[in-house]
Amino acid sequence: MNHNPQAWGRPRDDVYGAYNSQYLPQHHGGPSAHPTTHTQSPIVTGTSVIAIKYSTGVVIAADNLASYGSLARFTDVKRLKPFNRKAVVGFGGDVSDMQYLDRLLSSLDVQENYSHNNDDPEDTKALMSAKNLHTYLAKVMYKRRSDFNPLWNSLLICGLDEKNKPFLATADLLGTTYSAPTLATGFGAHLAQPLLRKAVPDEEASQKLDKETAVEVVRECMKVLFYRDARSMNEYSIAVVDEKGVELKEKEKLENQSWAFADQIRGYGTQTV
């Protein structure tokens, strides 16, 4: 017996050798610690979000898939979150970070409803606009990247600005922001954006676009994304935001698919030759 009570009852170093503390964290005697890294890459992810501005509002869509790597893990994940009657946020990237942001937006919504009670539910003047929400989310994203702990998402924020004009802008994990009449995140930036731009080449064209055409273009893009993006699925959510409010459908199926092109392409699907 030695005279160090902390060592009593433990395996004796002179018999068993010193305890190997290699796997322990630093505060338990482990080796010098590395920074936490498990929050710094995405795990469960959502793919593209696409959106387009039209004359009086915005159309936004994203599919309902959350992938675990290349595994289609969850098929009922809603990636479009309405904030109020003037704004919808679409989330691409890490799903747990999306859930964190969703909670943040819920508390912001509660705060907004407490701080100035809108007696008239039809009165949207004092509501937080999509532009206000975009500024806020961009600050959140930039703050987190500056902490070296980014929220691994690409966001599209769409809806109406304070003058009730259509608004569409993006914010990503670096806090980068920009806006355009059509936007797409992830794979959609390569596959859908050219198709969206064909329909709406500039701001002027988006002011002339009607709602039906806008919805049609977005649905077509979702189809192309399903054809070519291996992390996508055939069920998606689509939302239209205009002065009447948010019209969100979360269980849309792709229609009129045509896979005729597929067997013409080498490397697409299983090749028999």
Next chain:
Amino acid sequence: MFRNNYDNDSVTFSPQGRIFQVEYAQEAVKQGSVVVGIVSKTHAVLAALKRNAEELSSYQKKIIPIDTHFGIALAGLASDARVLSNFMKQQSLASRLTYDRPIFLSEITSRIGDRAQTNTQQYGKRPYGVGLLIAGVDAKGPHLFEFQPSGVTQEMIACGIGARSQMARTYLERNLDEFEGSSREELIKHALCALKDSLSQDKELTIDNTSLGVGGIDENFKMYEGQDIAGWLETAFESKAEGEEGGEGMEVDS
């Protein structure tokens, strides 16, 4: 020997249910020179009477622009108003930075209200000795709020606080119905008339002792002083002479 044992701090009630420190703070507001505020459907106006400590000194500032869309007028301890106005400027800027939106007047008013109230409930603190009128325009239109040292805040159509402000309030009550539909110029005239009514016999409004602050829909809050208000001071009291009982001292200012 001791006259009042219940006014040593702001956390002790008197047996009559009063908190003397808060009441004394409200007296400080009544010692300050008068300020008046009015809103119409389109504009919000502040008017203030400035005092100078002596003939050779400058005048104490009474209207402080906070953000591009609103400003405050103060009656009472100017140093306390400075603390509150700095806080309001910070909060306004924070709203613009994080949300890119001008802060709501109801929001900023309730924030200083909360701050002032905690001062009346914590040992070792004292209430602010200043009353404020907060006027300007936000997404919900023009607004006027009154703030008191107790932490009480109220939205007003027209309001006057400070020394002899009862006379100003009497004018405002008498003309209450006209304010809502008033134009910018009419509203300024009403504010100046109310201010004038509260003056003692030997005093009059001059370009040196009068401050004006005006905010409107699609119009930034702007403060007017000195030569900028000479025109209003000349014309404000002419047309009013026709009013039923405009009061006695109606000579036009130089």
